[in-house]
Amino acid sequence: MASGVKPRVKVPKTAAAGDIITIKTLISHKMESGQRKGDDGNLIPRSIINRFTADFNGQNVIDVTVEPAVSTNPYFEFEAMVPEAGEFKFTWYDDDGSVYETAKKIAIG
Amino acid sequence: MDLTRRKVLALGTSTFAMASLTGLPAFASLTDDAIAAITGGAEITEGGIELTAPEIAENGNTVPVEVAAAGAVEIALFASGNPTPAVATFKFGPLAGSRSGSTRIRLAKTQDVVAIAKMEDGSFHKASATVKVTIGGCGG
Numbered sequence: 510m511a512s513g514v515k516p517r518v519k520v521p522k523t524a525a526a527g528d529i530i531t532i533k534t535l536i537s538h539k540m541e542s543g544q545r546k547g548d549d550g551n552l553i554p555r556s557i558i559n560r561f562t563a564d565f566n567g568q569n570v571i572d573v574t575v576e577p578a579v580s581t582n583p584y585f586e587f588e589a590m591v592p593e594a595g596e597f598k599f600t601w602y603d604d605d606g607s608v609y610e611t612a613k614k615i616a617i618g
Numbered sequence: 619m620d621l622t623r624r625k626v627l628a629l630g631t632s633t634f635a636m637a638s639l640t641g642l643p644a645f646a647s648l649t650d651d652a653i654a655a656i657t658g659g660a661e662i663t664e665g666g667i668e669l670t671a672p673e674i675a676e677n678g679n680t681v682p683v684e685v686a687a688a689g690a691v692e693i694a695l696f697a698s699g700n701p702t703p704a705v706a707t708f709k710f711g712p713l714a715g716s717r718s719g720s721t722r723i724r725l726a727k728t729q730d731v732v733a734i735a736k737m738e739d740g741s742f743h744k745a746s747a748t749v750k751v752t753i754g755g756c757g758g
Contacts, residue, residue, distance in 0.1 A: 529715035542724070544701055569711025571719065578697055578705040580680040580722040587708070588715030 514538055518599055520613040524591045532563065532570075535584045536601050536609060542577035558583055560602040566595040591615060649696050649703040653734055656694055656707075657742045662734065666743035667693070669733040670720075678725040678751040686718035687735035687743060693719065694736075699729025726754045 519533040536558065543555025557577050563570040570589045589597070594617045601609040653662070667687035675681040685693045685708070695705040708719040717735075725731070732746040 531715075564711075565713050568713045570713045570715075571711060572709040573719070573721075574707040574709070576704040576706060577702065578700050578724045580724055584722050586684075586720040588718060590713050590715045592713070 514603075514607075514609055516599065516601060516609050516611045518597075518611055518613055520597055520615060523616045523618045526591065526593060526617050528591050529588050530591055530615075531586065531588050532597070533584070533586045534561070534563070534599055535582055537582050538601075538603075540577070540579060540581045540583060544577070556604050558601050559604055561585060562600045563587070563589065564598045564600075565589060565591070566593070570597075591617075593617065649698040649732065652696055652703045653694075653732070656692075656734060656736065660740075660742055662742045662744045664744055666737075667733055667735040667745045668718075669731065669745040669747050671731050671747040671749050673748075674750045674752070675725060676752050678727070678754045680722045681725050681749060681751075682720065682722050683731060684718065684720035685733045685735075685745075686716065687733075687737075688717055689738050690717040690735040690743075691738055692736040693717070694734045695721075695723070696732040696734070697723065697725055697729060698732060700724070700726045705731075725749055725751045727751050 514537060516536040521530050524530050538558050541553055541556040545553050547553045555577060559575050561573040561575060571587050573585060575583060594615065597613045597615065599611050670684040672681065685695065687693055692707060692709050694707040696703045697705050705723050706721055710717050728750045730746045730748050735743045737743060
């Protein structure tokens with residue numbers, strides 16, 4: 510498990526039904542690409558977030574396959590449709606098998 | 619001593635030309651292979667997809683890119699000059715508000731960033747942008 514992994518998500522608190530909203534997500538992760546060499550001259554093994562998903566009330570919004578070419582602290586911005594009040598669920602999958610999750614509620618109003 | 623200045627210059631440019639000639643196709647084919655892996659060899663149309671990337675990136679470690687393609691089910695990003703060309707693939711679900719996404723990527727050197735969109739009708743669209751990189755982003 511990579512240390513200091515902290516997900517941050519920006520979702521509006523309210524929206525009108527059927528609205529399209531912009532969501533910004535960022536997770537602190539070093540995203541070691543497996544291309545860098547350490548002080549001892551050996552390659553530092555790859556350790557990245559390899560997948561990111563966002564769901565709303567169980568329905569998928571976006572599913573991103575992530576490769577080592579995505580920067581440190583991977584940032585994703587995308588748009589989602591809000592048909593009703595509910596909860597966004599964000600999931601990040603680490604190379605080492607860890608899964609980081611966070612959720613945000615959104616109300617209609 | 620018959621190694622004149624003119625000869626030295628000619629030698630230098632020809633070796634440089636050789637190096638760039640041998641270097642480029644290797645990278646191009648890697649990207650082409652990666653693209654063929656998703657398209658399955660299907661024909662790719664230019665346009666119909668928007669790729670926004672800076673013309674010059676000071677730091678290759680974080681280059682903001684944005685892709686958008688109306689009617690796409692999947693958009694894949696490739697960096698042709700990176701050791702591994704694949705960057706990220708956005709798959710849109712039923713609640714996607716628009717077929718767009720943006721992220722920050724690493725670029726090893728000045729190169730073309732390529733976006734391939736798979737449309738609902740099964741066709742493929744392509745867009746590319748050249749990004750000049752001042753500091754490479756692969757720890758080289």
